[in-house]
Amino acid sequence: MSESAPNGWEEQTAKNAEGEERKLCERYAPYLMFDLREPFLPNLVGFSCLGVEEESPSFPRSFEEADHRTEFVLEYAIWWDYEIGHIYQLEQVWIYVGPNGEVLDCEVTFHGRILKGLLKNRSNLSDGSHVRLFAQPGKHALSPMPEVFELLPDLYLGTGQRAGADGLYAGGEIACSLPAGGDAEEVHARVKRYLRSFAFKPALEYTEYRLLSEQLLPWPQLRETIPVRLSDRLLELELIFARDGLRGVEESTAERRMRRSRESGSIEKEEAR
Template sequence: MNHEWISKYAPYIYFDNNEPFFPVRVGVTVLEEAGPSPSTRRSFEFEDPRVKYLIEYAIYWDYDIQHLYELEHVWVYVGHDGEVVDCDASFHGRHFKGLLRDRSNLVDGTHVKLYSQPGKHAFLPQADMFYLLPDLMTCTDENAGRRGLLITGPFDGVYSTDDETNRLVELYLKTLRFKPSMEFTEYRIDPSLYVTWPELHAEVPLRIKDRLAEIRQQLGGVNR
């Protein structure tokens, strides 16, 4: 994997100043023809003749403030002359355009500037848009941990959870509850985090197992 080339088009992510979680791996896939994403329920048609290929960044965190396991995506569409043609960014199982119409959030020519929802990590190109979310402040505070150990599409049948595991995850995440500052600082993905999607897919269950062991150790003396 050419980390220098992957880094050239990687998004610049802006995290809330009170954010407790940061990416731990990024699974990268390059698509050059129509077909499905390997890591989420989405397909690409390549209908825009300007697009030569797209880079899929599957960005993995060990935690969302409401659950263990978090995977969000950024798709950068690259043109035949190397320009950024477009960008999409995931938002709670869906996606929005990541590149503003006037391209004003394209930094250094090839890096799309995206804001990460505090604690939840869904992406938007403007921070003020988060204020449209009714639970912006409550999901990171009183509702922390409520979804336990999450299982989503790419990992259906790969691992499982139960009520006790979900209670432990919720109890742990409640110790990290916070109120967003809504002030953001730039974060650039360290090239050491890049892996292929198959490598990330194989690593995630192992990371979940390790995080659960750490949680049980930390909460061992806590009266649940």
């Protein structure tokens, strides 16, 4: 037998395992609810199928206190290229699956903390396997109840007056993917300016968004993709501003077009309702 045979077998086994994990993640993928005026929808989702003895690969946490019936935990690391305050966002959803495929529990991230995602009466569990979750307008923190967002004192400030305030935001590993030194200040100002053009007032009415199969990829692949996506977004912004000669102008023609287009779209939606 050739030396390459075992490698081929191992590669096929890994592909089969990834295929099974993908099927599970599609089966239990959360249904996300977004504000009608939300400017940024998810771009990609890194999935992982974990045992309760493992740790999350994308968030500093373990699952030691999981229901003892839990057979596995599905992690969805949801990636946005932009949120209303800064250039990227990563939010997590964890689905706890028990015997016979039952959804035992769900947890989500909420501004760096962990929040229960499945209501006690399970009323936000759709089709028996999809937890319905609401995303905070612009900021994308997750909750099973939209009323939670209305308790936040900066709900409207965050999407309006403070839009783009954090600009070139980065924390943890992702910080290594962004420019440093003198270039960072220029890029920071560019990102802030771009995001300010997306400022909006939340409608606090929500529409359902279902993740697409092509958006799902194993977490290690998403982690490797992040630096490339960030580089692409920053290059796009550089080209946008260079093309329109925006340096030193209070509001560019392009920015006015984007703002007016969104305002017009909001008016049309309200009239349609």
